[in-house]
Amino acid sequence: MAINESFPMILIAIALCCLVVNTEARWMIGNKLSWKRVIVVDQSGKGDYKNIQEAIDSVPSNNVESVFIRVEPGVYKEKVTVPEDKPFIILSGRKTETTIITWNDNGDIWKSPTVSILASDFVGRYLTIQNTYGAGAKAVALRVAGDRAEFYACKIVSYQDTLLDEQGRHFYNNCYIEGATDFICGNAVSIFQNCHIHSISTQNGAITAQHRTTPAEETGFFFVDSKITGVKSCTLGRPWGPYSRVLFIRTYMSNVVVPQGWDDWGKPSMHSTVYYGEYECYGPGANRSGRVEWSRSLTTEEASIISKDMIDGKSWIKA
Structure with missing residues (x-):
């Protein structure tokens, strides 16, 4: 019974996490911006790259798809x-x-x-x-x-x-x-x-x-x-x-x-x-x-x- 009662709360928690992660993406799509790839730049090392130029360099030449490079504060x-x-x-x-x-x-x-x-x-x-x-x-x-x-x-x-x-x-x-x-x-x-x-x-x-x-x-x-x-x-x-x-x-x-x-x-x-x-x-x-x-x-x-x-x-x- 306890497991059944907690299950809805788990679903709510998961939904909230997804909402936080996707807030920026959802806003962008709503304003006619969308992308195929997301790259995160973070000086702390928690992203894909630590500096911006490395992230840009990772985009292929003659790129034809929208690439979103998110730069964390720093x-x-x-x-x-x-x-x-x-x-x-x-x-x-x-x-x-x-x-x-x-x-x-x-x-x-x-x-x-x-x-x-x-x-x-x-x-x-x-x-x-x-x-x-x-x-x-x-x-x-x-x-x-x-x-x-x-x-x-x-x-x-x-x-x-x-x-x-x-x-x-x-x-x-x-x-x-x-x-x-x-x-x-x-x-x-x-x-x-x-x-x-x-x-x-x-x-x-x-x-x-x-x-x-x-x-x-x-x-x-x-x-x-x-x-x-x-x-x-x-x-x-x-x-x-x-x-x-x-x-x-x-x-x-x-x-x-x-x-x-x-x-x-x-x-x-x-x-x-x-x-x-x-x-x-x-x-x-x-x-x-x-x-x-x-x-x-x-x-x-x-x-x-x-x-x-x-x-x-x-x-x-x-x-």
């Missing part, structure tokens, strides 16, 4: 590269503040990154990615050069050229990006939604340096429902390329944004070719009365174009 002092022939990787921590990938390098923007994403169809979640070199040289924290890359609740931190958003279609959601000089740069077409942009510049350092070089390129940086804070003063951007394109939509701007808003990098010839605009931005730094005359107050129609559709997002951005 400070991972390593350079990480997802090579071009390893698409469909999901790299996820459990909590942004406790899952840290860090390195200290500078110089070449293509060689200094702490993390380099060269593959397509990549998803990064709940990670802090930092380059601790500091001021004085280019020091990239994250380089993204693959197509269809997504980042959720990631913290990306350096001083100069923090995020090299090099090429491809990218989506950043609820991310924190910090730097002082040109710290979001490159020639991707990217939407930054609900992101926190924090400038540590003390002398009008530019947040963006977008590299669009011809009017035919459908590239640009588009900030939607985001916010800008900082320590002293900054500009919204300056043109790395002559057709540089950056737009801010419904974004909060603190008083760190200087009244002129934008910088021409000493190249007045670009005034007629760059496309810099703002729409329904607010906060003490959003007052357009002092803006440079070659920036734009976007119309509702112009602003409405900025959506996931412009990067064919419905086909690859997860819910």
Whole structure:
């Protein structure tokens, strides 16, 4: 009789254990993310690998199946590269503040990154990615050069050229990006939604340096429902390329944004070719009365174009 009475309790216990183990997997499937293989990275030795690069290296070349790499909390002092022939990787921590990938390098923007994403169809979640070199040289924290890359609740931190958003279609959601000089740069077409942009510049350092070089390129940086804070003063951007394109939509701007808003990098010839605009931005730094005359107050129609559709997002951005 005692055995029969305890049997339901055993079943409940087993069910609870399964629920705990599968909570993340069930959540991911519910949000249109699924995978064929799970790899656990744990510095304590309880996972499949102790460092992240080893886990990525274990994914076969020309991979065609989704691989979920779960990174347990810890400070991972390593350079990480997802090579071009390893698409469909999901790299996820459990909590942004406790899952840290860090390195200290500078110089070449293509060689200094702490993390380099060269593959397509990549998803990064709940990670802090930092380059601790500091001021004085280019020091990239994250380089993204693959197509269809997504980042959720990631913290990306350096001083100069923090995020090299090099090429491809990218989506950043609820991310924190910090730097002082040109710290979001490159020639991707990217939407930054609900992101926190924090400038540590003390002398009008530019947040963006977008590299669009011809009017035919459908590239640009588009900030939607985001916010800008900082320590002293900054500009919204300056043109790395002559057709540089950056737009801010419904974004909060603190008083760190200087009244002129934008910088021409000493190249007045670009005034007629760059496309810099703002729409329904607010906060003490959003007052357009002092803006440079070659920036734009976007119309509702112009602003409405900025959506996931412009990067064919419905086909690859997860819910």
